[in-house]
Amino acid sequence: MVPLYILGLLKRYGPQHGYRIKKTIADMLSDFTHIKLPTIYYHLSKMAADGLLSAISEKPGARPEKTVYSLTDKGAAACRRLLSELLAAEYRPAFDNDAIFYFAEHFRPAELAAYLQSYAGKLGPMLDIINAHREETLRHVPDDAKPMVHILFRHHELHFQAELAWARDALRMLQK
Amino acid sequence: MVPLYILGLLKRYGPQHGYRIKKTIADMLSDFTHIKLPTIYYHLSKMAADGLLSAISEKPGARPEKTVYSLTDKGAAACRRLLSELLAAEYRPAFDNDAIFYFAEHFRPAELAAYLQSYAGKLGPMLDIINAHREETLRHVPDDAKPMVHILFRHHELHFQAELAWARDALRMLQK
DNA sequence: AATATTATACTCAGTCCTGACTATTTGTCA
DNA sequence: TGACAAATAGTCAGGACTGAGTATAATATT
Structure with a gap:
C-alpha cells in the first residue's frame, strides 16, 4: 500500500519531498492508513533506485538540502498496475483481539x-x-x-x- | 500476535516443535491469523534466546534433528502479559481497497x-x-x-x- | 519394486517497517 | 531580542516477515 499512496499523491499533487507526503497522509488519510515517516523515505529511495521516481536535490538559500521526487513514466505505469491489482484482492481480515x-x-x-x-x-x-x-x-x-x-x-x-x-x-x- | 499464539499453544498443548505449531495454526486458526512457517521459527529462536522457551534437540532413531520447545516460567509470564495488553488495545482498521x-x-x-x-x-x-x-x-x-x-x-x-x-x-x- | 507425492522439519537472504535520533528553520510570546 | 516551542527534513540500526529453497521420511500409486 505504501508505494501506491506515494505514487498516487505524486501523480495528483506533483513533485514533492518526503515530509510533505507524510503531512498529506497524516492530515487527510489518518483514518485510512497508518504509514510512518521513515517508511515513506524508505520507499521513496527504493522507488527512485528502481526508476519509478526521479530525485532532485534542492539547495534553497538556507543550507539543508531537500530531495524533491517526481513521477517517471515507469512510476505512473506502476501506479496503474498497483491500482488494478487491488481490484482483484480479497477481503481477508484478522483481528488481534x-x-x-x-x-x-x-x-x-x-x-x-x-x-x-x-x-x-x-x-x-x-x-x-x-x-x-x-x-x-x-x-x-x-x-x-x-x-x-x-x-x-x-x-x-x-x-x-x-x-x-x-x-x-x-x-x-x-x-x- | 505471533509470540502470543506460540506461547498460548505451548501452554495448552505442551512442548512441541515448530512444524506442529504451524500445523495447529493452519488447521484450527486459518480464519483468525495468517502466520507463516518461517515466522514461527523466527520467534521460537528469539524467545528461546530471551529465556521464554527452553529448546531441546531430539535425535530420534532416524537422522534429522528436531528441536522441541517448552514454556519456561518467564514464558508463561510473558503469555499472561501479552494477553492482558490485548485487553487495552483499540480497534483501528485499515482496508487496502x-x-x-x-x-x-x-x-x-x-x-x-x-x-x-x-x-x-x-x-x-x-x-x-x-x-x-x-x-x-x-x-x-x-x-x-x-x-x-x-x-x-x-x-x-x-x-x-x-x-x-x-x-x-x-x-x-x-x-x- | 520403483516411482511419485505428500508430510515433516528447518534455513537463509532479502525486504519491509519503525522507534529513536539528529539538525535546521520558523513562529510566538514575553 | 532572546528563548522556547513547533514545524520541517531526514537518517540509522535493529526487529519482523516471508518466498524460495534444502533435506529426509512416510505413504500412495502403478
Missing part, C-alpha cells in the same frame, strides 16, 4: 465480560470521531469528490458498527 | 461499479465458507469451548456482512 477468546481459558468469565463492556464503551465515541472527520473532510473537498468521501467513511463506519455489534453479541453469548 | 476510492480519478465510474459488483459477489460465498468452518470446528471442540467458538466466528461473520453491506451501499452511492 480474537486471541483473547481463542485463549479464553486464561480469563475468568467476569474478566471477559468486563473487557467487552469497556471495549463497546470505547467504540461509540470512536464512531463519533469518524463522523466528525467525515464532515470536516467534506468541507475541504471539491463537489465531484464528495461521493468518494462518503464511500470511504461509510466503509469505516460500517466496520465500527460491526465491531460494536459483535461486542454486544459476545456479551450476550457469555451470559447465556 | 480504500485506496481504490481515494484514487478514484484513475477509474471510470463503470469500472468502480464493476469492481463493487464482483467484490460483493465474492463475499457471499466467503460467508458460507466461514459458517461451514464454524460447524466443522464445533464438531471437534469440547462443550465448554463452544461459546468461544461462536464468539470468534460471529466476529468474522459480522465483518464480512459489514463488507458486503458497504459494497452494496457504495454501488448505490455511485449510481446516485
Whole structure:
C-alpha cells in the first residue's frame, strides 16, 4: 500500500519531498492508513533506485538540502498496475483481539465480560470521531469528490458498527 | 500476535516443535491469523534466546534433528502479559481497497461499479465458507469451548456482512 | 519394486517497517 | 531580542516477515 499512496499523491499533487507526503497522509488519510515517516523515505529511495521516481536535490538559500521526487513514466505505469491489482484482492481480515477468546481459558468469565463492556464503551465515541472527520473532510473537498468521501467513511463506519455489534453479541453469548 | 499464539499453544498443548505449531495454526486458526512457517521459527529462536522457551534437540532413531520447545516460567509470564495488553488495545482498521476510492480519478465510474459488483459477489460465498468452518470446528471442540467458538466466528461473520453491506451501499452511492 | 507425492522439519537472504535520533528553520510570546 | 516551542527534513540500526529453497521420511500409486 505504501508505494501506491506515494505514487498516487505524486501523480495528483506533483513533485514533492518526503515530509510533505507524510503531512498529506497524516492530515487527510489518518483514518485510512497508518504509514510512518521513515517508511515513506524508505520507499521513496527504493522507488527512485528502481526508476519509478526521479530525485532532485534542492539547495534553497538556507543550507539543508531537500530531495524533491517526481513521477517517471515507469512510476505512473506502476501506479496503474498497483491500482488494478487491488481490484482483484480479497477481503481477508484478522483481528488481534480474537486471541483473547481463542485463549479464553486464561480469563475468568467476569474478566471477559468486563473487557467487552469497556471495549463497546470505547467504540461509540470512536464512531463519533469518524463522523466528525467525515464532515470536516467534506468541507475541504471539491463537489465531484464528495461521493468518494462518503464511500470511504461509510466503509469505516460500517466496520465500527460491526465491531460494536459483535461486542454486544459476545456479551450476550457469555451470559447465556 | 505471533509470540502470543506460540506461547498460548505451548501452554495448552505442551512442548512441541515448530512444524506442529504451524500445523495447529493452519488447521484450527486459518480464519483468525495468517502466520507463516518461517515466522514461527523466527520467534521460537528469539524467545528461546530471551529465556521464554527452553529448546531441546531430539535425535530420534532416524537422522534429522528436531528441536522441541517448552514454556519456561518467564514464558508463561510473558503469555499472561501479552494477553492482558490485548485487553487495552483499540480497534483501528485499515482496508487496502480504500485506496481504490481515494484514487478514484484513475477509474471510470463503470469500472468502480464493476469492481463493487464482483467484490460483493465474492463475499457471499466467503460467508458460507466461514459458517461451514464454524460447524466443522464445533464438531471437534469440547462443550465448554463452544461459546468461544461462536464468539470468534460471529466476529468474522459480522465483518464480512459489514463488507458486503458497504459494497452494496457504495454501488448505490455511485449510481446516485 | 520403483516411482511419485505428500508430510515433516528447518534455513537463509532479502525486504519491509519503525522507534529513536539528529539538525535546521520558523513562529510566538514575553 | 532572546528563548522556547513547533514545524520541517531526514537518517540509522535493529526487529519482523516471508518466498524460495534444502533435506529426509512416510505413504500412495502403478
